[in-house]
Amino acid sequence: MNNQPFHASIITLYPEMFPGPLGSSLAGRALDKGLWQLETIALREFGTGKHRQVDDTPAGGGAGMVLKPDVLAAAIDHVSESEDRRPRLLMSPRGRVLDQAYVRELACGPGALIVCGRFEGVDERVIEARDLQEVSIGDYVLSGGEPAAIVLLDAIIRLIPGVMGNAQSGEHESHESGLLEHPHYTRPQLFEGREIPPVLTSGNHGKVKDWQRLEAERITGARRADLFPGDNKKDD
Ligand code: SAM
Numbered sequence: 001m002n003n004q005p006f007h008a009s010i011i012t013l014y015p016e017m018f019p020g021p022l023g024s025s026l027a028g029r030a031l032d033k034g035l036w037q038l039e040t041i042a043l044r045e046f047g048t049g050k051h052r053q054v055d056d057t058p059a060g061g062g063a064g065m066v067l068k069p070d071v072l073a074a075a076i077d078h079v080s081e082s083e084d085r086r087p088r089l090l091m092s093p094r095g096r097v098l099d100q101a102y103v104r105e106l107a108c109g110p111g112a113l114i115v116c117g118r119f120e121g122v123d124e125r126v127i128e129a130r131d132l133q134e135v136s137i138g139d140y141v142l143s144g145g146e147p148a149a150i151v152l153l154d155a156i157i158r159l160i161p162g163v164m165g166n167a168q169s170g171e172h173e174s175h176e177s178g179l180l181e182h183p184h185y186t187r188p189q190l191f192e193g194r195e196i197p198p199v200l201t202s203g204n205h206g207k208v209k210d211w212q213r214l215e216a217e218r219i220t221g222a223r224r225a226d227l228f229p230g231d232n233k234k235d236d
Pocket residue numbers: 090091092093094115116117118119120121122135136137138139140141142143144145146148
């Protein structure tokens with residue numbers, strides 16, 4: 001059992017982007033309460049020469065610049081000692097695509113060292129030499145790893161014990177059960193001619209649960225049939 005708060009260390013050329021959205025709402029309150037910790041490491045400080053150079057032209061030619069391996073390795077070694085058990089992640093469109101199971105796995109751990117790429121990316125040798133695990137937030141390309149790191153951390157932080165007010169509220173959400181979530185309604189009872197489904201105001205909890213399950217299956221089947229596990233796959 002790990003009693004230390006989740007500890008995120010971000011290596012970035014733009015430390016001013018943090019905490020950014022993570023300083024507000026649920027994640028911000030949790031940060032204030034010490035339920036997780038955030039540290040930024042300015043990659044520029046490890047740059048070489050008079051101009052603190054962090055990048056160089058790609059070997060073999062081509063457009064753009066590549067983050068230098070010696071600079072990135074120095075930043076990683078500065079923040080992560082040998083006894084640091086945290087995974088070392090590199091935000092990258094080539095990486096393992098983030099899903100709720102991976103988020104949960106990371107949230108159960110001691111934290112993460114997160115490298116934010118820029119330009120064309122990172123010299124391959126530092127990925128190998130520092131055992132960086134590449135993580136993608138989806139099949140599209142951002143201009144930098146910082147927004148991806150914020151997405152990753154937002155998903156992790158809400159799962160840290162004590163962060164969400166209602167301990168149950170995470171369990172029934174989309175992707176937790178393999179299904180997308182059922183629709184939600186609240187007052188007024190009648191909105192622009194549309195009523196709340198009567199079962200939800202019937203007071204019959206069993207029927208409400210059945211309705212929610214059927215709706216979750218209907219929506220998942222219509223939008224993301226690929227999520228149904230093997231035998232339960234819906235054909236309609
Ligand atoms: N040349 C790289 C490629 O084609 O794979 C893309 C580099 S991208 C312009 C710059 C940086 O943004 C990457 O090094 C990475 O850190 C980040 N990035 C871009 N798309 C991402 C994604 N889908 N998930 C996570 N990080 C991403």
